Amino acid sequence: xxxxxxxxxxxxxxxxxxxxxxxxxxxxxxxxxxxxxxxxxxxxxxxxxxxxxxxxxxxxxxxxxxxxxxxxxxxxxxxxxxxxxxxxxxxxxxxxxxxxxxxxxxxxxxxxxxxxxxxxxxxxxxxxxxxxxxxxxxxxxxxxxxxxxxxxxxxxxxxxxxxxxxxxxxxxxxxxxxxxxxxxxxxxxxxxxxxxxxxxxxxxxxxxxxxxxxxxxxxxxxxxxxxxxxxxxxxxxxxxxxxxxxxxxxxxxxxxxxxxxxxxxxxxxxxxxxxxxxxxxxxxxxxxxxxxxxxxxxxxxxxxxxxxxxxxxxxxxxxxxxxxxxxxxxxxxxxxxxxxxxxxxxxxxxxxxxxxxxxxxxxxxxxxxxxxxxxxxxx
Numbered sequence: 001x002x003x004x005x006x007x008x009x010x011x012x013x014x015x016x017x018x019x020x021x022x023x024x025x026x027x028x029x030x031x032x033x034x035x036x037x038x039x040x041x042x043x044x045x046x047x048x049x050x051x052x053x054x055x056x057x058x059x060x061x062x063x064x065x066x067x068x069x070x071x072x073x074x075x076x077x078x079x080x081x082x083x084x085x086x087x088x089x090x091x092x093x094x095x096x097x098x099x100x101x102x103x104x105x106x107x108x109x110x111x112x113x114x115x116x117x118x119x120x121x122x123x124x125x126x127x128x129x130x131x132x133x134x135x136x137x138x139x140x141x142x143x144x145x146x147x148x149x150x151x152x153x154x155x156x157x158x159x160x161x162x163x164x165x166x167x168x169x170x171x172x173x174x175x176x177x178x179x180x181x182x183x184x185x186x187x188x189x190x191x192x193x194x195x196x197x198x199x200x201x202x203x204x205x206x207x208x209x210x211x212x213x214x215x216x217x218x219x220x221x222x223x224x225x226x227x228x229x230x231x232x233x234x235x236x237x238x239x240x241x242x243x244x245x246x247x248x249x250x251x252x253x254x255x256x257x258x259x260x261x262x263x264x265x266x267x268x269x270x271x272x273x274x275x276x277x278x279x280x281x282x283x284x285x286x287x288x289x290x291x292x293x294x295x296x297x298x299x300x301x302x303x304x305x306x307x308x309x310x311x312x313x314x315x316x317x318x319x320x321x322x323x324x325x326x327x328x329x330x331x332x333x334x335x336x337x338x339x340x341x342x343x344x345x346x347x348x349x350x351x352x353x354x355x356x357x358x359x360x361x362x363x364x365x366x367x368x369x370x371x372x373x374x375x376x377x378x379x
Contacts, residue, residue, distance in 0.1 A: 006319045006369065009191040009293060012256060012360035017248030024244050033218075034240030036247055043250040044186070044201060050179040052203050053210035056238035056246070057217055060165040060187030060200035064135070065092035066213045066236065067161045067183040067202060073098050073132045080120055080158075081135040082112040082144075083327040084345035088187075089135055089163050090328050101131060102329040104341020108283040110348060111144035112136045113341060114152060120340035121156050134160050138167035138177050139325070140280065140354070141193075141260075141292035146172045146180050153182075161185065165200070168193050169257040169290035178203050188242075193256050193290055193359075194249035196242040257290045259359035264291040266366060267355060270373050271296065276303030280352075293354045295324060300351075305376070307353040313376045319369060324352035 020036055027035075041054040048054070057063050073079055075097030081090045083102035093100045103120050106113040117134070124131055134153060136144050153160045162181025164170075170177040178184045181203075188199035202213045215221075220233025238246075264281065271277045280295040282288065298307045311321045326349050329339035356369060 004318070006356050006361070006365050007358065008320045008322055008354060008356055009358050010360065011190045011195045011197075012252075012358060014248055014252030014255075016251055017245045020244030020247045021241055024240050033237065034243075036240045036243035037238055040196075040238070040243040040246040040250070041201075043247060044203075047250065047253065048176050048178050048203065050175065051205055052179055053205065053207050055202045055210045055213040055217065056243055057200045057202060057213070057236045058238055059088075059198055059236075060163075060185050060189070061088040061092060062217070062234065062236040063185035063187075063200045063202040063213075064089065064161060064163065065095055066216055066234070067185060068092055068096050068098070068133060069216065070183060070209055070212055071133050071159050071161070077132040078124055078129050079133045079135060080117065080124075080131045081328065082137045082139075082163075083329045083339065083341070084110060084139060084325055084348065085137045085163065085328065086165075086325055087328065087331065088165070089137055090334070093135075098132070100328070100334065100337055102327070102334070102337060102339045102341075104339070104343075105139075105345040105348065106145065107344055107348075109142045109144055109287070110139045110280070110345075111142065112149065113344065114145055114148035116341040117149065118152050120338075121152070121158065123340070124338075125156075130156075131158055134158055135163055136160055136181070137163040137165075138170060140295055141167045141170045141290040142280070142282070143167065143170055143172040143177055143287050143289070150180070159183070164203075165189075166192070166292045167290060169253060169260075171288045173286050174288075179205075183209060188246060188249075193260065193292055194246065194253050196238065196246040196249070199238050199242050199246065201238075256359040260291045260294075260357055261289075263357045263359075263361065264289075264294045266370075267294050267296065270370060274303060274377055276300070291357065294357045295352055295354050297348070297351050298353065307351055310373075310376060311353055314369075314372060317368070317372045319356060319372060321356070322354045324349050324354060 159182035165187035217236035
């Protein structure tokens with residue numbers, strides 16, 4: 001039995017990443033750009049389909065920031081953002097001097113609620129401030145209500161930034177997440193389905209979006225023999241070494257998705273007879289989640305224990321678990337920010353728990369997780 005720490009979601013190498021990195025060293029492509037960057041972008045474009053264009057960047061946060069710039073978000077504007085998400089979804093709004101307008105979740109996918117979204121749009125317009133963009137997130141790999149959100153976006157002519165940081169490999173009605181937004185973003189942080197150590201990407205069907213994103217991500221250098229800049233730029237491009245890791249990861253992405261989904265089945269078997277514990281899963285067959293993280297909701301009134309009690313019991317056995325994302329409208333930094341909704345995201349945060357879900361969990365680690373959970377439930 002392993003006594004080392006079992007992490008929530010650790011990097012999982014496929015074995016060929018080193019080949020791409022070695023090639024970069026052998027050909028002296030250690031500079032930020034190089035053939036691995038273009039190759040990684042092409043790999044992602046082929047994987048996503050839908051005539052997408054991909055710009056490889058240093059992080060998913062950078063991708064959201066550039067997406068907002070491309071959509072014309074400026075100081076004084078407002079951007080609607082799903083409240084239940086990681087802070088990286090919302091922070092770039094503030095980078096631009098704009099104001100986030102947070103919207104509650106719906107209980108089926110835990111993502112932005114169409115009803116409260118439309119309520120927010122109507123109210124902001126009535127106040128003389130039509131939102132410039134909508135940031136919708138596929139939480140924990142679960143697609144948001146794609147058709148409903150798109151209909152609202154088109155009705156009010158407000159573009160969607162699709163935050164697919166957690167959802168590479170997920171799909172809705174057979175179409176890959178990362179292809180539904182006017183601009184979409186991906187993340188390759190160390191805990192994601194695939195990793196480049198750190199990294200992200202901007203995705204669009206509009207080639208000009210990719211070209212402009214790359215221009216801005218490379219310090220907005222004008223076409224001149226000397227260094228000339230007519231716009232503010234950023235150091236947001238993915239390095240050739242990191243992209244090499246990504247190319248190797250793309251060879252195993254489908255395997256990683258299968259293994260993550262098997263972890264969801266693993267937890268279903270553990271909790272299937274425990275009344276009061278609900279495993280987060282797809283609401284209908286139209287949704288396909290990569291189950292980046294497997295999550296549960298615990299009703300203490302029924303089962304007699306709380307999510308925090310499980311977390312502490314797992315922690316005592318060196319097993320990492322984590323509460324769900326704390327909604328942005330509850331964060332101290334955003335305490336005075338407008339919010340539309342009820343308490344769906346708040347209640348999810350109070351009773352939810354993320355469980356170890358890595359695609360590289362060993363059998364002995366699964367046995368330990370199973371034993372600790374069963375022992376806790378029985379006691």
